[in-house]
Amino acid sequence: MAAPLTFTRIHSKRTAPVDWDRMAARARSLRRSKAAALYAFLISVSLPIILPYFWLVTIAFSARAGVADTLVLWRSVAVLAPAVIAFWLAAVLARSRRQLRLELTAIALVATTAFAWLVGPDLHLRNFIFLVEPDFASVVRSRVGAVHGAIQFPSVWRAFSNSLLIAGSQTLVVLTVASLAAYYLSRFQFPARAAMLRSLLVLHAFPVLTLIVPMFLMLYWIGLLDTLFGVILVLVAFELPFAIFIMKGFFDAVPWDIEMSALTDGASRRQAFLRVVLPQVRNGLLAVAVFTFIRGWEEYIFVFTFLIRNTNWTMSLYMYYVRDDVMGVDYGVVSAVGVFYLVPSLILYLAAQRYLMQMSIGGVKG
Amino acid sequence: MVLNLSEIREAMMRHWKTTAATLLIAALAGGSSAFFASAAVLAQNTVKFELWSRQDPSGPLRPANVVKAADRLNKDLAAEGSGKRVEVAVHESPAPGFDDDALQLLKVFGIGQGPDLFIAAHEWICAFQQEGFALKLDDYIAKYPQYFGTIFPSLWQSVKCSGGIYGIPQDAEARMFFYNKKLLREAGYDDAFIEAMPARTLSDELTMDDVINIAKRVISKTKAQYGILHRPNKGPDYIMAFQSYGNSFIDPGTGKLLLERDKLAAAFGWFERGVKQGVIPANNTAMEFDALRKAFYTGNAAFWMYGIWDLGTYAFPTFGLPKDEAGFFADWGWIAGPAAKKGGQAGSLTHPIIYAVATRVADRELAVRLLGHASDADLNTDHAVTTTHLGIKSEQLKDPRYADAWPLARATELLKITKFLPNNPQFGDLNGIIYTALQGVETGRLSGQQAADFVIDEATSSLKDVIVK
Amino acid sequence: MAAVIDLPVERRADTRSTARRRTNFVLFLGPAIGLTFLFFVIPVLIDIAVSFSDLDRTLRISKFTTEQYQKVFEGDRRLPQVIGLTFVYAFGTLAIFNVTFGLVLALTTTSLNKVSGGFFRGVWLLPRMSPSVLYILLWLWVINPSDVGLLNQFLMPLLGLAKPLDLMTSAPVALIMIANGFIGASLGMIIFTAAIRGIPEHLFYAAEVDGAGTLAKIRFITLPALRWPISFVTIYQTLSLLVSFEYILLLTKGGPFYDTTVFALYVYRRAFTSGQYGYGAALALFLIVIGAAAALLGWRFFDLQRLLQHPRIEVD
Numbered sequence A: 001m002a003a004p005l006t007f008t009r010i011h012s013k014r015t016a017p018v019d020w021d022r023m024a025a026r027a028r029s030l031r032r033s034k035a036a037a038l039y040a041f042l043i044s045v046s047l048p049i050i051l052p053y054f055w056l057v058t059i060a061f062s063a064r065a066g067v068a069d070t071l072v073l074w075r076s077v078a079v080l081a082p083a084v085i086a087f088w089l090a091a092v093l094a095r096s097r098r099q100l101r102l103e104l105t106a107i108a109l110v111a112t113t114a115f116a117w118l119v120g121p122d123l124h125l126r127n128f129i130f131l132v133e134p135d136f137a138s139v140v141r142s143r144v145g146a147v148h149g150a151i152q153f154p155s156v157w158r159a160f161s162n163s164l165l166i167a168g169s170q171t172l173v174v175l176t177v178a179s180l181a182a183y184y185l186s187r188f189q190f191p192a193r194a195a196m197l198r199s200l201l202v203l204h205a206f207p208v209l210t211l212i213v214p215m216f217l218m219l220y221w222i223g224l225l226d227t228l229f230g231v232i233l234v235l236v237a238f239e240l241p242f243a244i245f246i247m248k249g250f251f252d253a254v255p256w257d258i259e260m261s262a263l264t265d266g267a268s269r270r271q272a273f274l275r276v277v278l279p280q281v282r283n284g285l286l287a288v289a290v291f292t293f294i295r296g297w298e299e300y301i302f303v304f305t306f307l308i309r310n311t312n313w314t315m316s317l318y319m320y321y322v323r324d325d326v327m328g329v330d331y332g333v334v335s336a337v338g339v340f341y342l343v344p345s346l347i348l349y350l351a352a353q354r355y356l357m358q359m360s361i362g363g364v365k366g
Numbered sequence B: 001m002v003l004n005l006s007e008i009r010e011a012m013m014r015h016w017k018t019t020a021a022t023l024l025i026a027a028l029a030g031g032s033s034a035f036f037a038s039a040a041v042l043a044q045n046t047v048k049f050e051l052w053s054r055q056d057p058s059g060p061l062r063p064a065n066v067v068k069a070a071d072r073l074n075k076d077l078a079a080e081g082s083g084k085r086v087e088v089a090v091h092e093s094p095a096p097g098f099d100d101d102a103l104q105l106l107k108v109f110g111i112g113q114g115p116d117l118f119i120a121a122h123e124w125i126c127a128f129q130q131e132g133f134a135l136k137l138d139d140y141i142a143k144y145p146q147y148f149g150t151i152f153p154s155l156w157q158s159v160k161c162s163g164g165i166y167g168i169p170q171d172a173e174a175r176m177f178f179y180n181k182k183l184l185r186e187a188g189y190d191d192a193f194i195e196a197m198p199a200r201t202l203s204d205e206l207t208m209d210d211v212i213n214i215a216k217r218v219i220s221k222t223k224a225q226y227g228i229l230h231r232p233n234k235g236p237d238y239i240m241a242f243q244s245y246g247n248s249f250i251d252p253g254t255g256k257l258l259l260e261r262d263k264l265a266a267a268f269g270w271f272e273r274g275v276k277q278g279v280i281p282a283n284n285t286a287m288e289f290d291a292l293r294k295a296f297y298t299g300n301a302a303f304w305m306y307g308i309w310d311l312g313t314y315a316f317p318t319f320g321l322p323k324d325e326a327g328f329f330a331d332w333g334w335i336a337g338p339a340a341k342k343g344g345q346a347g348s349l350t351h352p353i354i355y356a357v358a359t360r361v362a363d364r365e366l367a368v369r370l371l372g373h374a375s376d377a378d379l380n381t382d383h384a385v386t387t388t389h390l391g392i393k394s395e396q397l398k399d400p401r402y403a404d405a406w407p408l409a410r411a412t413e414l415l416k417i418t419k420f421l422p423n424n425p426q427f428g429d430l431n432g433i434i435y436t437a438l439q440g441v442e443t444g445r446l447s448g449q450q451a452a453d454f455v456i457d458e459a460t461s462s463l464k465d466v467i468v469k
Numbered sequence C: 001m002a003a004v005i006d007l008p009v010e011r012r013a014d015t016r017s018t019a020r021r022r023t024n025f026v027l028f029l030g031p032a033i034g035l036t037f038l039f040f041v042i043p044v045l046i047d048i049a050v051s052f053s054d055l056d057r058t059l060r061i062s063k064f065t066t067e068q069y070q071k072v073f074e075g076d077r078r079l080p081q082v083i084g085l086t087f088v089y090a091f092g093t094l095a096i097f098n099v100t101f102g103l104v105l106a107l108t109t110t111s112l113n114k115v116s117g118g119f120f121r122g123v124w125l126l127p128r129m130s131p132s133v134l135y136i137l138l139w140l141w142v143i144n145p146s147d148v149g150l151l152n153q154f155l156m157p158l159l160g161l162a163k164p165l166d167l168m169t170s171a172p173v174a175l176i177m178i179a180n181g182f183i184g185a186s187l188g189m190i191i192f193t194a195a196i197r198g199i200p201e202h203l204f205y206a207a208e209v210d211g212a213g214t215l216a217k218i219r220f221i222t223l224p225a226l227r228w229p230i231s232f233v234t235i236y237q238t239l240s241l242l243v244s245f246e247y248i249l250l251l252t253k254g255g256p257f258y259d260t261t262v263f264a265l266y267v268y269r270r271a272f273t274s275g276q277y278g279y280g281a282a283l284a285l286f287l288i289v290i291g292a293a294a295a296l297l298g299w300r301f302f303d304l305q306r307l308l309q310h311p312r313i314e315v316d
Helices: A008-012 A022-062 A068-091 A097-118 A125-132 A137-143 A154-185 A193-205 A210-224 A228-252 A258-265 A269-280 A282-298 A303-304 A315-326 A331-358 B005-016 B015-044 B062-082 B098-110 B122-130 B138-143 B152-161 B181-186 B190-201 B208-221 B238-245 B261-276 B290-296 B309-315 B325-331 B364-376 B377-387 B392-400 B400-405 B404-418 B429-443 B446-462 C013-053 C066-075 C080-111 C114-129 C132-142 C150-159 C172-197 C201-209 C214-225 C229-242 C245-252 C263-273 C277-300
Strands: B045-054 B084-093 B119-121 B174-180 B226-230 B257-259 B302-306 B332-335 B353-357 B464-467
Touching: A022 A068, A022 A125, A022 A331, A022 C080, A022 C114, A022 C132, A022 C150, A068 A097, A125 A137, A125 A154, A125 A331, A137 A315, A154 A193, A154 A228, A154 A269, A154 A282, A154 A315, A154 C013, A193 A228, A193 C013, A193 C277, A210 A228, A210 A303, A210 C013, A210 C263, A210 C277, A228 A282, A228 A303, A228 B208, A228 C013, A258 A269, A269 A282, A269 C013, A282 A331, A282 C132, A303 A315, A315 A331, A315 C132, A331 C114, A331 C132, B045 B062, B045 B098, B062 B084, B062 B119, B062 B364, B062 B377, B084 B098, B084 B364, B098 B122, B098 B429, B119 B122, B119 B290, B119 B364, B122 B353, B122 B429, B138 B364, B174 B181, B181 B190, B181 B208, B181 B325, B190 B226, B190 B332, B208 B226, B208 B261, B208 B302, B226 B290, B238 B302, B238 B429, B257 B446, B257 C263, B261 B429, B261 B446, B290 B302, B290 B309, B302 B309, B309 B377, B325 B332, B353 B364, B364 C066, B377 B392, B377 B400, B392 B400, B400 B404, B429 B446, B446 B464, C066 C277, C080 C114, C080 C172, C080 C263, C114 C172, C132 C150, C132 C172, C132 C245, C172 C214, C172 C229, C172 C245, C172 C263, C201 C214, C214 C229, C229 C263, C229 C277, C245 C263
Parallel strands: B045 B084, B045 B119, B226 B302, B257 B464
Antiparallel strands: B119 B353, B174 B302, B174 B332
């Protein structure tokens, strides 16, 4: 623990006046330099993450003839970086809300005009050709020289809807099964309860990727190999322990009174569950839904292994093959596909950010 | 507004006239369509074939020819008075190479979802045959000499498996080392030397190590970055180098896979020397095809170990190399695969792609007739001249388009010394192991000798009946 | 939290309620139990069965044999290298990124004001939230071994290099460690942040008054409070690193030769690339056993009392 307080210095210098202003100034500058150092460190460490994503978006909207135009990238950085710094400084140094709002609008105006002037002319939507033209690979290749035929991609909307189907069905099924099971585990006593909860713990931590070989064989023997249904089932089963865990935590936190009053009013247990308790755990349902959806949206390895004939493309496979085939020829289209693939995940992620920070990991000690 | 049964009944009674009319029209429509459908069924039955093809910019007419053949066959069937018609649906697989595609197709057949017809690289046909996926074609071929009689006899070697024919050759080609004469001139070689290179290779004077030396001089004296480039995935080309060092991979007596340690080590040693001298880039196996082609055709590499069809598919259209013979050979050229040492044997590799029929196909004879039409001389010449492949039938040589395609004529010279890959069902897997070892050698993880040991270890543990010497 | 009314005694006499209880059980727990049994228990059994057979690409078993295990223990020359790499990779990534860097991030972002701290935490969560194919695509661009690679664009003028760097060939293990580390650091960051936020503020004020500097505060207040979260992250992430290979497969496909083939990826390569399903199953069994053991070990870190807390009521 901290060393006990020593009074020697104050005793010995009882007569000399203490320069409080200087000490306060020193403390302030020390605090500011510490904050600056922290910011410098965090910015330099976060740059390797921010830059590539920024690059992705910029190239998607500006690359021409397949070549990534780095000048555009640096020009947009030159506009955005000072703008962000200016925003931040304004937020820190502003003295009143009104001044803050004025300053922010001023900076926003300047930044937008600078952006429009420097970078605007280079922006275009031609890289999003894959949205309207399924055979974009041929078009792209023909821009760099005649080629007799390239990979025939299915329509991106087909892959998009397949991904939506997988992620959506998985989310729905997981939500249903997990909330049912979690409610029962939270509210009822039955002989195998403790054992079930303990095994849930083990399953939650169990590495599901190790089961990929027997999963493949099992799906083959059942006859569900190469079907979207098989993939959905597998994904559901593997997300289930985690989802049950989280939901049980939420159910445990719901006060008993509401349920009891519903039961005394004559509702059955099932009705109480549906009408009374479920609305209470809305936050939990939302959190699980978002996580599961994002997980299903990015799913690559099970889709890659279990879908053999590739007639059912998903966005992850589409992205993979676009990169494989077109990247050497056209960076712009690849990044446009990347942006298109990223946007749903990003939206969900931003919407769910609050839950991420607040969620408890099902009862960790400490 | 909630409707209940009584209200519906009331509504129906009120509008009974319109209800009756609707029902009558529906009945008429349903009945007539059923009648026409059944009539159509009686008149024609369409046999649908699914063709599995790999998406390959250097061979788009392979599947397209089968689709065209369907029209021709339908005309024949109509002329014969048969009610059958054929329809071809092409399934394109996005595999990056024929080896990956064959592995994928084997998996697809394994789970019982195979196609009716498929296009594959010839050395894999015995793997399909061994697992019972490919149909034996001898009887059908004998029955239709008009389709198959004039195919070059030597090509049939590439589709034979344990005494039977299991595929129809679709094309042939030749593989070589392309070289950039401009770069060699810049590096200080005189024209006499440069022009004599092909002949010297064929007479077994120019050796594999000579090629490394030439490449080394090029990269040290010019701005070129690379000396020798080869394909970045599994395939037949680099096997040329192995064949130069005496690896035949097949025991002639038993037909089993044969691995000879010192010959393997010698072949890997060539690659090792190439990388150590900076001539072969260490990350060749990780580069992209586009990048490699760009490097060679824009004058950044001295040698490109690849095949003749690259000219028609990429060199002429995309990189604008001169299309006329004189213009081309002024700045570019090719040599056969050199011998390992003086007095050895130069060689080339021909890698026919083939059509095959699956055993599960509903109408076998129709399938073979379809492929027969797909092998018509004019369709095959379309494919040959547009993508610079060699044809399969002797009468194609008389086609003026074929004669105009000078790369084909010049490449035909190499056919005298060319070899096929062995038609052993496990060779495809062995090639995969060799490629992995090649990657290990080039990235410096394995020495030549270690690579040979690796190949033998892996082959003996994962393949059956491998003879090791 | 409202007072919990525990009614410990159940009324079992009524047969109608017993029937209803049983249907409730089936209705609520049936699907979950069915799915977990089908997709967790049965695959393990299948794996054990297949590992004793010679299943290969033809997907037909012709005989049952122990040759796969013989191969594992005697014949496989790649295995020692693979196992060694797996340990180096798992513990390296864990030590450098998941725990240490996660801790650093948590400490630094919580020292800032809420908005800025939240912004940086959000940035660091971005890799985890992006689809894996996309994340790896960005990495491939960054390490592209030519002048257009982002890393080369920075480092070539900075370090004055003549030739562009090729990390994939020259430092593949470091590459996979960093790529996975970015993802792993974010989980530690969240958990540690939540724990740090839970430390009462007055402890820090008291320490400051006592003359503690920043480092002393971290050492004596923050770290002790984080003891359990750190252990939890260590165990959980060790397991996750030992068995996950998705990013490695996408990034290097197992590396030049077998350089970045960790054990789980080795199983995948053997089973799906070479078609040796029997051998893959045998190797996977070791992984399953380790996974189960580690998961059982993780019991200790869970507040079993709170988890198993007595259910609120037993009424039909």
